[in-house]
Amino acid sequence: MKNLPSPFRWLSLIAMLWAMPHLAIAQNWPTKPVRLVASFPPGTPGDVIARLIQPALQTVWSQPVIVENKPGAGGNLAAGEVAQSKDEHTLLVGPDTVLTINPHLYKRLGFDLRTSLKPVTYFASFNQVLVCNPATEIVSLQKFSQLPASRTYASGGAGTPSHMTMEMLQSTLGTKLTHVPYRGPGPAALDIMGGNVDCGFIVASVVLPHIQSGRLRAIAVSGKERSALLPAVPTVAESGHPGFDATFFETLMAPAGLPAPVVERIQRDVRTALQTTAIRSRLAEMDLRVEANSSQDALSRSREDFAKWGTIAQKTKLQLD
Structure with a gap:
């Protein structure tokens, strides 16, 4: 910094001063247990x-990490709790459809999903498989x-990936x-296997064993x-x-509203x-x-x-409401 022209030294100093409190925020987070609110039932991806x-995460954060399931309304119940939370220790786990599909289908939530929530990272990508009763x-x-x-x-619920994939196909x-x-x-897969419904797009992780056993046809x-x-x-x-x-x-x-340095730290740790x-x-x-991509790439x-x-x-x- 000593060899930089005077204006650039000042700019560098300002940048360092600005970064210090933001780095401190990320280093000090979390200060209490972290809640991961899952928007779909246990056993879903x-x-x-x-x-x-x-x-x-518990090891690296030195705090308990609690996974809570709050399914319903295509993920909106859990999304609403997190979106309207003022707590920087409450995060949402669920399909990207909360940000990509639900805003088109639910117009009367009382809050805006896309401006109230932001992606931290995509954990992993997944597909639906069109399966039918054999x-x-x-x-x-x-x-x-x-x-x-x-x-x-059958679908896993109105507005879910299985429903919207079938709507795209149709x-x-x-x-x-x-x-x-x-x-x-x-439950959707079970009723297809039982012959109560003809077919459906179901997430691969749920139907794989049933395809392999012959109870479903892919x-x-x-x-x-x-x-x-x-x-x-x-x-x-x-x-x-x-x-x-x-x-x-x-x-x-x-x-x-979660500060960017905290988002970046969570993404790196995940x-x-x-x-x-x-x-x-x-x-x-x-x-x-x-996937584990950056928040900017996910956005x-x-x-x-x-x-x-x-x-x-x-x-x-x-439209679902």
């Missing part, structure tokens, strides 16, 4: 990820496209089946790439619909926890791909997907 990284005639996407409106499909195919929403992907994968655990199952894009991509992300979100071999292996078993992708899902919501005239 976000909940599993939160519990897998919980021990590592007793049906649905053996391909072409057969699916021929189903009449009287046939049914918009692409020009079909319209009868929607049967459930409280989570597990027709197509929603994302851009095939699943490493279902290599014989084509993507929707490969099945004659280029450009189709319904990739989702389990996400860590925070109240919009990324470190997700890089451990044991956790990566466990997530791979669930067909979850680790950028969420804006792109917000626009994409807005088009689907508008085409299908979906």
Whole structure:
């Protein structure tokens, strides 16, 4: 700094003075237990990820990390609690749909999801798998496209990834089946297996064992790439619909007012926890791909997907309140 011209020395000094309190904020956080509020039931991908990284975060933060499940309203119950919290120790765990889909479907929440919450990081990406009861005639996407409106499909709930993926597919195919929403992907998969519903897009981690056992028939994968655990199952894009991509992300979100240095620290600590071999292996078993991206990258992708899902919501005239 001694060799810099005088104006630059002052600028450098100002920058250092500005950074010091912000660094102190991040270093001193957390000062009490941290709550991770999961927006979907136990056993769903976000909940599993939160519990897998919980021990590592407790160690690095020297505070208890408590995972609480608060499912309902497509993730809005948990999102509302976190978004309206003044506590810098309450974070939200759930699919990116809270920021990319829900704002299009829920207009009367009393708060703005996109301005009240911000993504800290994407934990991992995941796909939906179109599965059908093996007793049906649905053996391909072409057969699916021929189903009449009287046939049914299950989802993990209105506005959830499974519902919106099917709406995207139906918009692409020009079909319209009868929607049967459930409280989570597990119950939806059970009723497909039981023959009460014909088919549905269900998160891969939930249906993998049932596909392997033959209790469900896998027709197509929603994302851009095939699943490493279902290599014989084509993507929707490969099945004659280029450009189709319904990739989702389990996400860590925070109240919009959480200071940037704290957000950056949380993101770094979560990324470190997700890089451990044991956790990566466990997530791979669930067909979850680790992302651990920066908050800025997560925000950028969420804006792109917000626009994409807005088009689907508008085409299908979906509104849930």
